[in-house]
Amino acid sequence: MVEVLSGPTGRGSYSGALLEVENLQVEFHTRQGVAKAVNGVTYSVNPGETLAVLGESGSGKSVTAQTIMGILDMPPGRVAGGAIRFRGVDILKLPEEQRRRIRGEGISMVFQDALSALNPVFPVGWQIAEMFRIHRGSSRSDAKKKAVELMDRVRIPGARDRVNDFPHQFSGGMRQRIMIAMAIALDPEILIADEPTTALDVTVQAQIMGLLADLQRDSNMGLILITHDLGVVADVADKIAVMYGGRIVETAPVHDLYRNPAHPYTKGLLESIPRVDLKGQELYAIKGMPPNLLEMPSGCAFHPRCPYRREDCATAVPPLYPISGTRGSACHYWREVVDGSR
Amino acid sequence: MAPAESILEVRDLVKHFPLTQGIVFKRQIGAIKAVDGVSFDLRRGETLGVVGESGCGKSTLAKVMMALERPTSGSVKVNGRDITKAKGAELKHMRRNIQMVMQDPYTSLNPRMTVGDIVGEPFEIHSEVLPKGGRRKRVQELLDVVGLNPDHINRYPHQFSGGQRQRIGIARGLALQPEVIICDEPVSALDVSIQAQVMNLLDRLQKEFNLAYIFIAHDLSVVRHISDRVAVMYLGKIVELGGDSQIYDRPSHPYTQALLSAVPVPNPEGREARERIILQGDPPSPANPPSGCRFRTRCWKAQDICAKEEPLLQIRPGTDHLSACHFAEALDVVHVQS
Numbered sequence: 192m193v194e195v196l197s198g199p200t201g202r203g204s205y206s207g208a209l210l211e212v213e214n215l216q217v218e219f220h221t222r223q224g225v226a227k228a229v230n231g232v233t234y235s236v237n238p239g240e241t242l243a244v245l246g247e248s249g250s251g252k253s254v255t256a257q258t259i260m261g262i263l264d265m266p267p268g269r270v271a272g273g274a275i276r277f278r279g280v281d282i283l284k285l286p287e288e289q290r291r292r293i294r295g296e297g298i299s300m301v302f303q304d305a306l307s308a309l310n311p312v313f314p315v316g317w318q319i320a321e322m323f324r325i326h327r328g329s330s331r332s333d334a335k336k337k338a339v340e341l342m343d344r345v346r347i348p349g350a351r352d353r354v355n356d357f358p359h360q361f362s363g364g365m366r367q368r369i370m371i372a373m374a375i376a377l378d379p380e381i382l383i384a385d386e387p388t389t390a391l392d393v394t395v396q397a398q399i400m401g402l403l404a405d406l407q408r409d410s411n412m413g414l415i416l417i418t419h420d421l422g423v424v425a426d427v428a429d430k431i432a433v434m435y436g437g438r439i440v441e442t443a444p445v446h447d448l449y450r451n452p453a454h455p456y457t458k459g460l461l462e463s464i465p466r467v468d469l470k471g472q473e474l475y476a477i478k479g480m481p482p483n484l485l486e487m488p489s490g491c492a493f494h495p496r497c498p499y500r501r502e503d504c505a506t507a508v509p510p511l512y513p514i515s516g517t518r519g520s521a522c523h524y525w526r527e528v529v530d531g532s533r
Numbered sequence: 534m535a536p537a538e539s540i541l542e543v544r545d546l547v548k549h550f551p552l553t554q555g556i557v558f559k560r561q562i563g564a565i566k567a568v569d570g571v572s573f574d575l576r577r578g579e580t581l582g583v584v585g586e587s588g589c590g591k592s593t594l595a596k597v598m599m600a601l602e603r604p605t606s607g608s609v610k611v612n613g614r615d616i617t618k619a620k621g622a623e624l625k626h627m628r629r630n631i632q633m634v635m636q637d638p639y640t641s642l643n644p645r646m647t648v649g650d651i652v653g654e655p656f657e658i659h660s661e662v663l664p665k666g667g668r669r670k671r672v673q674e675l676l677d678v679v680g681l682n683p684d685h686i687n688r689y690p691h692q693f694s695g696g697q698r699q700r701i702g703i704a705r706g707l708a709l710q711p712e713v714i715i716c717d718e719p720v721s722a723l724d725v726s727i728q729a730q731v732m733n734l735l736d737r738l739q740k741e742f743n744l745a746y747i748f749i750a751h752d753l754s755v756v757r758h759i760s761d762r763v764a765v766m767y768l769g770k771i772v773e774l775g776g777d778s779q780i781y782d783r784p785s786h787p788y789t790q791a792l793l794s795a796v797p798v799p800n801p802e803g804r805e806a807r808e809r810i811i812l813q814g815d816p817p818s819p820a821n822p823p824s825g826c827r828f829r830t831r832c833w834k835a836q837d838i839c840a841k842e843e844p845l846l847q848i849r850p851g852t853d854h855l856s857a858c859h860f861a862e863a864l865d866v867v868h869v870q871s
C-alpha cells in the first residue's frame with residue numbers, strides 16, 4: 192500500500208480511477224447546529240480527463256475539494272463518512288505526514304480566491320521557487336531557474352525580468368497564471384481548479400482556459416474544474432458532476448448532459464440560459480431559493496423547487512440512480528425528465 | 534419603428550481621477566482617464582447595455598450619470614437639463630428621475646435598517662413626494678411589485694437571500710417612480726438559477742412603468758437578452774454602438790469581435806471546430822492610454838495610421854452602425870446556431 196504512494200515511480204500501479212471520491216460526508220459544527228455541507232458526494236477522475244463540478248453557491252463544491260486536499264478547517268469541519276481513494280489508497284486514513292507528500296506532487300489545487308492568495312510582501316518568483324526548495328530541497332539558484340521556467344510555461348511575458356516583481360505589479364490574469372504555475376510546479380497528477388476564471392474578464396478567461404488545456408495535454412494531468420459557468424463547462428469538460436445541497440444530483444458525459452439532462456435541476460439550469468432565439472420572451476426561471484444547509488428540505492433537497500415532484504419526493508431521499516454505465520441521476524422521476532415530459 | 538424621444542443625452546463625457554504622489558505634499562503626477570469622451574442617447578423605455586472589460590470605466594460612467602461624481606468635462610442631460618451642472622434643490626429634484634441598482638446585493642444594503650426603512654428611505658429624502666401617512670402602504674406595494682412578501686417589511690437584510698436582497702434594491706430604486714434606472718451588474722453576484730428570476734422582474738417592470746435602463750454587465754448573453762442597443766467600452770471610450778443584432782451578429786470593431794469570440798458557448802456540440810480570437814496581453818493602464826486607437830496594442834489589424842489618428846465613433850463603409858475602428862468590417866464571429 193505505502194509503496195504505491197512513494198513518489199513518481201509508483202505511478203500507474205493501481206487499478207480503477209486515479210482519484211475516486213466515494214459517498215463523502217462533511218459536516219460543520221456551528222452554534223446554530225450541524226450543517227451537512229457535503230452529504231454523499233461520489234465522483235472520479237482519470238489521467239488526462241477533465242471533470243467539471245457544477246452547482247450553485249453553497250452546494251459543497253469547494254468543501255469537497257478542500258477535503259480531497261486535506262486542508263479542511265477542522266474544527267468546525269469534520270469528515271463524517273466516505274472515502275477518497277488516490278491510486279487506490281484511501282487518503283483519509285493516511286497520517287498527515289504522508290498526506291503532505293501527496294499535496295502538491297500528487298494532487299494540487301488552484302484556490303477560488305487565488306487573486307488574494309499570493310503573499311504581497313514577497314516577489315512572485317521567490318514564492319514559486321519556495322515550492323522547489325521545500326518539496327525538492329533544491330538550491331536557491333536552481334529553484335529560481337525553475338521558477339523562471341514555470342513563469343515562461345504559464346506565459347508570463349519576459350519572465351526572466353519579472354521574476355523579482357511583487358504581486359501588485361501584475362494584472363489579475365497574470366496573478367492567476369502565477370497561481371497556476373505554483374500549483375503545477377511539482378508536476379501533480381491531479382489538478383483541482385476552483386473557479387479559476389470567475390473573477391476574470393472573458394478575454395483573460397479564454398487565455399487561462401487555453402493554458403490549462405495545454406498544460407493538461409502536455410502532462411496528462413487529471414483536471415477537476417469547479418465552476419458555475421455552463422459555457423466554460425461545455426467548452427472543456429469530458430464529464431460533469433452536478434451538485435445541489437451537498438449531493439451529486441447528476442453525473443454524465445458532457446454531450447449527454449447538454450443534450451438530454453436527467454435531473455430537473457440540471458434541466459432548469461440549462462433552460463434558464465438566455466438564448467438568442469428567445470429574446471424578448473420571459474426567461475425560464477427555476478422558482479424558489481437555494482436550500483439553507485441548516486434547514487435542508489426532507490427527501491429530495493430540490494423538491495420545493497421542482498416541477499416534476501410527486502408526494503414521495505418530500506419523504507424519500509433519491510439515490511443516484513444509474514441510467515447507464517456513465518450516467519446517473521438522483522431523481523425518482525429521471526425517466527420523465529429524460530423523456531422531456533413535464 | 535420611429536426613434537422614441539431621448540430621455541438622457543450624454544455628450545463628450547470625461548472623468549479623470551488625479552494620480553498623486555507623496556503622502557504629506559500630494560502632487561498630481563498624472564490622471565486616470567476612467568471615462569474619456571463618451572457620447573450616447575438613451576431613449577424612453579429602452580435598454581442600453583454597456584459591456585467591456587474590468588476597469589474600462591462602466592461604473593464611473595454610471596456614477597457620473599447619477600451625479601454621484603462630477604465629470605471633468607462634458608454633459609449629461611436628463612429631459613434636456615444638465616444634471617452635472619445642477620445644484621441644491623434642482624439636483625435633488627432631478628435625482629428623483631434617475632435611480633441606480635448596485636452590483637452587490639450583500640453589501641449595498643445597510644444591515645441595521647429594516648427592509649421597510651431601506652425601501653422607504655427615498656421618501657424621507659424626498660419628503661414632498663408622499664405624505665408620511667401613506668408611506669408604509671406604498672412600501673408594501675413596492676415589495677409586492679418585486680415579488681417579496683409585503684409582511685416582511687420589518688425584517689433585516691440578512692434574513693433574505695441574495696436574489697431577494699437584489700429585489701429589495703430594485704424596490705428601492707422604483708420608489709420615486711424614476712424614468713431611468715441604471716443597473717450596475719445587477720445579477721452578477723447571483724446564482725444562475727436566481728439570475729433568470731431577477732432578469733424577468735426587470736423586464737416586467739420596464740414594460741409596466743415604461744422605464745429606460747442602462748444595463749451594465751459582463752455576461753454578454755445576459756446583456757443581449759435584455760438590451761435593445763449595446764455600447765462596447767474599451768479604456769474609457771465607446772468603441773462600438775448599435776442595435777443588439779448589429780453588435781452580436783455583425784460586430785465590426787476588432788475588440789468587440791475578440792470579446793464575443795471569447796465567450797464560451799453553453800453547448801458542447803462542435804466545440805473542437807470553434808474559432809477563437811485570443812487576445813494577447815492585458816489592457817493598458819488608463820493612466821497612460823496608447824496614442825491613436827487605444828486598442829491598437831492588442832489588435833491584429835493595426836497599421837501605422839492606428840497609432841497616429843484616433844478613430845472616431847461613426848458609421849463606416851463596412852458597417853451599418855457606429856464603430857471606432859479605421860478598418861471596421863462586419864464579421865460574424867459567433868455563428869449562432871438556433
Ligand SMILES: Nc1ncnc2c1ncn2[C@@H]1O[C@H](COP(=O)(O)OP(=O)(O)OP(=O)(O)O)[C@@H](O)[C@H]1O
Pocket residue numbers: 219221226228246247248249250251252253254255264267268303419484
Ligand atoms: N469553515 C466553515 N465553517 C462553517 N461552514 C462552512 C465552512 N466552510 C464552508 N462552510 C459551509 O459549507 C457549505 C458549502 O460551502 P462550499 O464553499 O463548498 O460551497 P461552494 O459550492 O464552493 O459555493 P461557491 O460556488 O459559492 O464557492 C456552505 O453553506 C458554507 O457556508
Ligand SMILES: Nc1ncnc2c1ncn2[C@@H]1O[C@H](COP(=O)(O)OP(=O)(O)OP(=O)(O)O)[C@@H](O)[C@H]1O
Pocket residue numbers: 550551565566567585586587588589590591592593594819
Ligand atoms: N475614485 C477613484 N479614484 C481613482 N481611480 C478610480 C476611482 N474610481 C475608479 N477609478 C479607476 O477608473 C478606472 C475605471 O473604473 P470603473 O470602476 O469605472 O471600471 P468598471 O468598468 O466598472 O470595471 P469593473 O468591470 O471591474 O466594475 C479604473 O482604472 C479604476 O481603477
Ligand code: SF4
Pocket residue numbers: 454455456491492493494495497498499500501504509521522523524525
Ligand atoms: S426527486 Fe422529485 S423533487 Fe427531486 S428532482 Fe426528482 S422529481 Fe424533483
Ligand SMILES: [Mg+2]
Pocket residue numbers: 252253254303385
Ligand atoms: Mg466554492
Ligand SMILES: [Mg+2]
Pocket residue numbers: 591592593717
Ligand atoms: Mg464596475
